[in-house]
Amino acid sequence: MTFIIVTPKFNSANLLEIKINNQSNNNFSQLKLCFSLVYSIKKVEGAKIIKQIGRYYELLLDQSNLGPKQTIALALQLQTPRIGTYNLSCGPEGLFILDTNEKRIELEILQLSFDSIIHQPQYAAVSENINNNVIPELRKTKFSNQYLSIPQNNFVTGDVKILEICKFLKPTCDLLSINFFSEGGAHIKFQSMELEKDEYRINISQNGITIYANDYGGRFYAIITLIHLISYYDYKLPLGEIEDSPYFKWRGMHLDCSRQFHTVEQIKRLLIYMGMFKLNRFHWHLTDNEAWRLDLKCYPNLARQSSFRGYKQLIPPLYGSGFEKSGGYYSSEEVKDIIAFAKKLNIEVMPEIDLPAHSWALTQVMPELYDHASNMHSEDVGSYKNNTINPSLESTWNFLNNIIAEISDLFSFNIIHVGVDERPKSAWEGSPKIRQLMKEKNFQSFDEVQDYYMNRVINILKKENKRTAAWNEAALSPHNDIGSSGGNGKIDKSCLIFAWEHPSVSNESAKRDFQTVMCPGQKTYFDMAYNNATSERGICWAATIEASEIHSWKPLKDVDKNYHNLILGIQGQLWSETITKPEYIDTL
Numbered sequence: 001m002t003f004i005i006v007t008p009k010f011n012s013a014n015l016l017e018i019k020i021n022n023q024s025n026n027n028f029s030q031l032k033l034c035f036s037l038v039y040s041i042k043k044v045e046g047a048k049i050i051k052q053i054g055r056y057y058e059l060l061l062d063q064s065n066l067g068p069k070q071t072i073a074l075a076l077q078l079q080t081p082r083i084g085t086y087n088l089s090c091g092p093e094g095l096f097i098l099d100t101n102e103k104r105i106e107l108e109i110l111q112l113s114f115d116s117i118i119h120q121p122q123y124a125a126v127s128e129n130i131n132n133n134v135i136p137e138l139r140k141t142k143f144s145n146q147y148l149s150i151p152q153n154n155f156v157t158g159d160v161k162i163l164e165i166c167k168f169l170k171p172t173c174d175l176l177s178i179n180f181f182s183e184g185g186a187h188i189k190f191q192s193m194e195l196e197k198d199e200y201r202i203n204i205s206q207n208g209i210t211i212y213a214n215d216y217g218g219r220f221y222a223i224i225t226l227i228h229l230i231s232y233y234d235y236k237l238p239l240g241e242i243e244d245s246p247y248f249k250w251r252g253m254h255l256d257c258s259r260q261f262h263t264v265e266q267i268k269r270l271l272i273y274m275g276m277f278k279l280n281r282f283h284w285h286l287t288d289n290e291a292w293r294l295d296l297k298c299y300p301n302l303a304r305q306s307s308f309r310g311y312k313q314l315i316p317p318l319y320g321s322g323f324e325k326s327g328g329y330y331s332s333e334e335v336k337d338i339i340a341f342a343k344k345l346n347i348e349v350m351p352e353i354d355l356p357a358h359s360w361a362l363t364q365v366m367p368e369l370y371d372h373a374s375n376m377h378s379e380d381v382g383s384y385k386n387n388t389i390n391p392s393l394e395s396t397w398n399f400l401n402n403i404i405a406e407i408s409d410l411f412s413f414n415i416i417h418v419g420v421d422e423r424p425k426s427a428w429e430g431s432p433k434i435r436q437l438m439k440e441k442n443f444q445s446f447d448e449v450q451d452y453y454m455n456r457v458i459n460i461l462k463k464e465n466k467r468t469a470a471w472n473e474a475a476l477s478p479h480n481d482i483g484s485s486g487g488n489g490k491i492d493k494s495c496l497i498f499a500w501e502h503p504s505v506s507n508e509s510a511k512r513d514f515q516t517v518m519c520p521g522q523k524t525y526f527d528m529a530y531n532n533a534t535s536e537r538g539i540c541w542a543a544t545i546e547a548s549e550i551h552s553w554k555p556l557k558d559v560d561k562n563y564h565n566l567i568l569g570i571q572g573q574l575w576s577e578t579i580t581k582p583e584y585i586d587t588l
Contacts (some may be wrong), residue, residue: 353418
């Protein structure tokens with residue numbers, strides 16, 4: 001039975017109103033309203049914030065009693081988005097109400113509404129007369145006006161090297177009504193040719209289809225191209241030749257599995273999408289303030305204690321997880337399964353362990369990594385307090401040595417991402433141990449301490465035959481003034497930099513002689529809202545990003561020609577603050 005109806009709404013003044021209507025004949029006292037948001041609360045009317053962790057809030061209502069059929073209204077002023085308006089992702093998520101005995105009350109929560117509705121813009125219909133029917137665009141094609149008939153989109157091949165790819169792709173091809181194992185289909189054969197990595201050629205004649213390549217990647221991408229072409233032409237393919245190779249060595253996609261736990265099957269689904277568009281690097285964001293998702297033998301309690309959240313759990317119900325305990329982590333066997341699955345899609349898996357900041361969940365389980373004599377009021381951009389491990393403590397280096405050794409054994413790819421973004425400026429202030437380290441090393445700033453931290457981490461990874469990757473603050477001062485710091489750039493040049501803050505940051509990183517992956521939030525963050533319509537989902541701190549902007553983006557235009565050789569590639573990012581349901585992965 002529903003006792004209370006909750007109605008959230010953004011009013012005409014852009015305040016978040018939450019109306020609490022008692023439908024029952026019961027009298028409730030000292031009600032506590034609990035929920036999470038994607039934007040921080042600046043001011044509350046009608047309640048007091050009695051607990052805040054990150055952007056999870058517990059509010060005690062000012063009105064001590066809620067009688068039968070009565071309604072209480074709250075008004076919340078939130079952090080203002082860049083575009084000045086809010087959308088469906090901006091309301092309270094995972095909301096529940098507790099009575100004075102901490103008992104959860106039965107609720108009905110109505111959908112978020114808006115007094116000032118911003119409608120979706122009108123978009124022109126997509127023309128069917130498109131020249132580019134393969135994504136990414138093929139480098140070179142020479143097609144005639146004649147066609148090879150493909151009865152019922154059926155192909156047949158006896159080549160073992162092609163068969164292994166076709167068998168793996170069968171579930172996807174079944175969805176597209178493409179069959180590689182039917183009698184009477186168009187013949188596909190393979191010939192080895194001295195080509196570059198992932199390069200391939202295709203010849204289509206009335207006698208069938210010949211694929212030329214020198215490696216698995218080339219063969220795989222040739223099959224993907226055929227799938228794109230047959231999906232467009234349907235039952236036929238144009239006679240002619242294709243010559244194709246990747247524009248960038250690094251063609252990545254990132255998924256944040258800390259803010260929300262994504263199952264192995266959900267990850268595999270994303271990997272299939274990646275493979276279908278010839279992306280070759282999966283950036284697996286496994287740790288952050290909200291959870292440590294990687295199960296490690298060296299610290300067996302770490303993932304098990306920090307990966308589940310809920311009311312009165314060690315980790316509160318952040319980002320819509322609600323009252324009940326929920327979450328999960330990845331076992332070593334699941335990691336191996338994902339790596340093996342990715343390899344069949346010509347994808348390497350790069351894990352990210354986000355340190356030294358973004359470590360709130362970690363420090364809840366392992367408080368020995370934080371100097372409790374340091375500034376207890378340090379707060380990061382996500383409103384987490386004291387979320388940065390301390391590089392002056394021996395316990396920190398014992399921890400780093402242990403986890404790096406185990407992670408290096410678990411992941412076959414030669415690059416490990418270590419985070420190093422958004423360190424709060426005041427994170428190490430007041431730490432006697434840090435001050436002692438600075439005196440011993442003659443450091444004048446905390447940025448130099450970060451450089452020291454980075455170089456030690458890089459050296460540990462080198463001993464494991466791994467290369468280090470990090471966000472751009474590892475090598476540069478932050479581009480945005482959001483209260484965080486970076487390094488002085490005095491780190492080993494072998495570090496691969498992921499330039500996320502702005503397109504211009506890639507140029508600055510390459511200028512300093514760092515190999516760089518371009519992933520600016522203004523172009524490649526898929527968690528950004530598509531536009532400013534109130535019916536949209538996503539956030540917009542960097543931009544609103546429409547598909548046309550992504551398709552028209554010329555990455556290297558943002559980089560001086562002298563540094564093009566240092567741009568390893570590009571990468572999309574999908575952060576999970578707003579992915580409160582699995583289907584929102586596709587929405588965003």
